[in-house]
Amino acid sequence: MQITTVDTNCLADAVLEGDRLALARLLTEVENDTAAGREALDMLFPRTGQAHIIGITGAPGAGKSSLVNQIARHYRSLPEPGKPRVAIIGVDPSSPFTGGAVLGDRVRMRDLVGDPGIFIRSMAARGALGGLAQTTAAVVQVFDAAGFSVILVETVGAGQAEVDIARLAHTTLVVEAPGMGDDIQAIKAGILEIADILVVNKADRPGADNAERILRNMLELGHPTDTLYHHPHCPEPENPFNEVDAGPGETRRPDQEVWLPPVIRTVATRGTGTPELVDAIQRHAEYLRRTGEWKSRDQNRIQTELFERLKKALVSHWRSRVDDQAYGEALTDLTERRISPYQAIQRLLEAK
Amino acid sequence: MAERKIRVLVTKPGLDGHDRGAKVVARALRDAGMEVIYTGLRQTPEMIAEAALQEDVDAVGLSILSGAHMALVPRVINLMRANGQENVLVFVGGIIPEPDVRHLLEIGVAAVYGPGSSTASIVEDIRKYVLGEKPIAQN
Numbered sequence: 059m060q061i062t063t064v065d066t067n068c069l070a071d072a073v074l075e076g077d078r079l080a081l082a083r084l085l086t087e088v089e090n091d092t093a094a095g096r097e098a099l100d101m102l103f104p105r106t107g108q109a110h111i112i113g114i115t116g117a118p119g120a121g122k123s124s125l126v127n128q129i130a131r132h133y134r135s136l137p138e139p140g141k142p143r144v145a146i147i148g149v150d151p152s153s154p155f156t157g158g159a160v161l162g163d164r165v166r167m168r169d170l171v172g173d174p175g176i177f178i179r180s181m182a183a184r185g186a187l188g189g190l191a192q193t194t195a196a197v198v199q200v201f202d203a204a205g206f207s208v209i210l211v212e213t214v215g216a217g218q219a220e221v222d223i224a225r226l227a228h229t230t231l232v233v234e235a236p237g238m239g240d241d242i243q244a245i246k247a248g249i250l251e252i253a254d255i256l257v258v259n260k261a262d263r264p265g266a267d268n269a270e271r272i273l274r275n276m277l278e279l280g281h282p283t284d285t286l287y288h289h290p291h292c293p294e295p296e297n298p299f300n301e302v303d304a305g306p307g308e309t310r311r312p313d314q315e316v317w318l319p320p321v322i323r324t325v326a327t328r329g330t331g332t333p334e335l336v337d338a339i340q341r342h343a344e345y346l347r348r349t350g351e352w353k354s355r356d357q358n359r360i361q362t363e364l365f366e367r368l369k370k371a372l373v374s375h376w377r378s379r380v381d382d383q384a385y386g387e388a389l390t391d392l393t394e395r396r397i398s399p400y401q402a403i404q405r406l407l408e409a410k
Numbered sequence: 411m412a413e414r415k416i417r418v419l420v421t422k423p424g425l426d427g428h429d430r431g432a433k434v435v436a437r438a439l440r441d442a443g444m445e446v447i448y449t450g451l452r453q454t455p456e457m458i459a460e461a462a463l464q465e466d467v468d469a470v471g472l473s474i475l476s477g478a479h480m481a482l483v484p485r486v487i488n489l490m491r492a493n494g495q496e497n498v499l500v501f502v503g504g505i506i507p508e509p510d511v512r513h514l515l516e517i518g519v520a521a522v523y524g525p526g527s528s529t530a531s532i533v534e535d536i537r538k539y540v541l542g543e544k545p546i547a548q549n
Binding site for chain 2: 078079082083085086090152153156157158159160161162164165168171172177178179180182184
């Protein structure tokens, strides 16, 4: 059962040839961040960058999985040239105590069975807090290289601050349901800000008009600023598309087209509103391509990802060079309050 | 490098709607640190084999209380073999008569857990099989 002996050249090649078992295996290797998975990604990475990555986020129970089911179905019902292969990644939380997880996104996706142009993969968040797992971006890359031109990424049921998806996806859908909060919730920073498209799901329920009105009011209050999601600790990438020197607080050209997030009503269990939703997704993709934002989002994502991986690599590199005893002593001194956290860091960084 | 997580598909083939047992097992496996993919009710053998493949699971648990186990279980196993997943552990839970249990074990089911089985033994069996490839003691 241990699959560490799999020849990675074969694995990557088999994935490119369309072998579904090899793809499933490679996803496991990549999810576990094994050496084999990394080697295969080295080979596959040049083939990535083709797919439209669509993020679906929102509160638990808002109807994300059902909506993903409908969106995938709609894409697969398109006429042949332009009918995309669709990959779905459903992320659910891991237990903070045991690390175990129950991944239930497939329950709502039973309409998609038996279509070889669809591949569904469930992922546990494994302790990551931003709504995705640490390796979700790498899993997306595998699907991208394997020729899936639409990749739907469903986040962990999100509250207010799980906004990692905006960094990963080209198009982010924020799914709301009636009765989830008043207009103050709607002007808080965080999840609503990252929406490229707002969805009011369960629109057959009472309160749908109100939910839609609140979201529209929120959009009218806002002035579009910079829609690139910046990692808080990552140096801001230069945006090569800002040719005109923008004034302070203004990051786009005055003549540049602005995307106003549409509000779409859906009933995901019945498929109501799906054509309108997919149409909005396609319009957003065209907008991104037309304005050059597709490329700048792509660069932003790759740079942040590099930064994250670099951080991880540096920590493990540093840890391998620090003597266990020195590390233990610093920890003891810290817990005994003999030194402060800053002093501990100082000492550990100087330790050899 | 992250530790290897055991991934288990827990599923309800056929038409019975009694999913309490499947949920209890799913929860027990979760509490044992495993990642459980739960599919919900009324799955066809084709749906189950496809999910097992896409999720690259180490084990598949079939919960059947309808009496249709002799029709459904062999079909799941054959489809999984055709997909190249002959090494994946298949276990069955439910109310299965003794002669049928023997037959299921013969065609490749690793274990059958009837009423009163302890979740701890299911956890232990899966863990042993996946991590050490030791055969499960026949019950």
